[in-house]
Structure formats: structure tokens, C-alpha cells
């Protein structure tokens with residue numbers, strides 16, 4: 525049987541009488557690339573924050589890497605990586621200093637950090653930039669480095685919140701190669717995106733509308749189910765009925 529690394533059952537988050545996340549249920553398998561889609565305000569960030577151990581649900585159940593989102597948030601944080609377009613690296617530290625800093629935060633021993641960081645800058649083709657400030661790198665490189673840093677401690681799951689926002693298509697493609705490589709090593713990828721071509725790269729995709737999971741399947745099955753040529757059409761069919769407007 526496939527190992528489930530995220531299990532959610534009727535997970536709900538209420539702010540006053542507003543249901544930001546409304547009884548969502550799904551399971552994510554080990555090594556899976558799980559896309560989490562929805563229009564602005566659908567509830568993706570709220571759900572993701574709960575799964576990262578940063579916020580408590582109002583009701584429902586969830587475990588992440590086997591740990592309970594109500595009682596074991598510290599254990600969850602140790603077993604995940606997180607990256608978002610907004611929260612990235614320290615611009616005023618060099619490439620190597622960022623790797624050292626975040627490696628340390630995530631509890632990787634110093635000798636191991638040194639060993640792995642050399643390999644990493646080499647693999648990224650950043651050897652010449654290793655001692656340059658991250659602020660001086662192009663956005664695409666920053667995002668690739670941020671992803672590498674987010675999985676530096678070899679977490680069970682990495683949460684990516686719109687990781688490729690604003691990045692050009694070629695670099696996005698390279699970014700996805702890195703995602704595939706990480707998934708092949710057994711790291712589970714939980715990713716939100718607004719790019720529908722990226723949805724096609726996921727093993728399975730969830731589409732949230734107004735706090736609820738309206739669809740969950742592989743891109744191929746979703747396209748068949750909605751008689752659509754691409755994920756853009758699937759998304760449009762589901763999201764056009766949304767009550768919550770974007771910001």
C-alpha cells in the first residue's frame with residue numbers, strides 16, 4: 525500500500541462565521557507531486573498554513589508526515605520544507621551564507637552543511653556566484669536556490685507556495701526539473717500555482733473553490749471528466765462559479 529504523508533479529513537478553518545477552508549478531505553502519497561489550485565481567496569494559503577503547523581484548524585483532522593496538526597506542530601515543522609515566492613532568501617547574505625544559515629535553522633550538522641553546500645552550488649552552476657550576495661542574482665536563480673535550500677535538510681514533504689511566480693517560462697521549466705528530481709528521491713511535493721501549464725506537470729491536482737475541494741484527480745482524468753483540452757479549461761469551468769472575488 526502506498527504510504528500517505530498527508531491525510532486530511534473534513535479540515536475546516538473558520539474566521540468568525542466565514543469558512544475560509546470548508547471540510548476539505550484528501551490524501552497525498554509519498555513522492556507524489558500534488559498540485560493545489562484555486563482562484564484568489566479560495567483558501568489555499570489558509571489550508572497550507574495549517575498543514576505546515578503554523579495555524580490550527582477549527583475542526584476536522586489532519587496528519588502531516590504522521591504528525592497531528594493540533595498537537596504535534598513542532599514535529600511537523602522539523603519534517604517539512606517550505607518555500608514561497610514572497611518568503612525567500614536573505615538578499616544581503618551570499619549564496620553560501622544563505623545555505624549555511626538555513627541549513628543551521630533546519631538542524632543540519634555544520635560538517636554536513638559544508639559538504640552538501642559545495643555539491644549544491646556546483647549542481648546549480650553557481651560556483652562563480654557562491655560568494656556573491658543573493659540580491660544580485662536574477663529572480664529565477666533565487667527561486668532555484670530557495671527551492672534547494674528548502675529541501676537541503678531532506679524533509680519528508682516540501683510545501684511550495686506559488687514558487688515560480690514572475691519567473692520566465694524557460695526558468696520555470698528548469699525549476700520543474702528540480703521538482704521532479706526531488707520527488708524521485710521520495711520527497712513529497714505540495715505545490716500551489718496559478719500557472720495551468722504547471723498543473724499539467726503534477727501527478728494529481730486539487731482545485732479549490734470557495735473553501736471547498738471541487739475536483740481532485742490526475743490532470744488526464746480531470747480533462748476527460750470535464751471534456752476539456754487542457755487544465756486551463758478545467759480550471760475555468762470550476763472557478764467561474766466562485767463567489768469569492770480575487771484581490
Ligand SMILES: Nc1ncnc2c1ncn2[C@@H]1O[C@H](COP(=O)(O)OP(=O)(O)OP(=O)(O)O)[C@@H](O)[C@H]1O
Pocket residue numbers: 539542544562563564565566567568569570571768771
Ligand atoms: N486571518 C484571517 N481573518 C479573516 N479572514 C481571513 C484570514 N485569512 C484569510 N482570510 C480569508 O479567507 C479566504 C481565503 O484566503 P486564502 O489566503 O487562504 O486564499 P488563497 O486561496 O490562498 O488565495 P491567494 O491565491 O490570493 O493567496 C479569503 O477570503 C481571505 O480574505
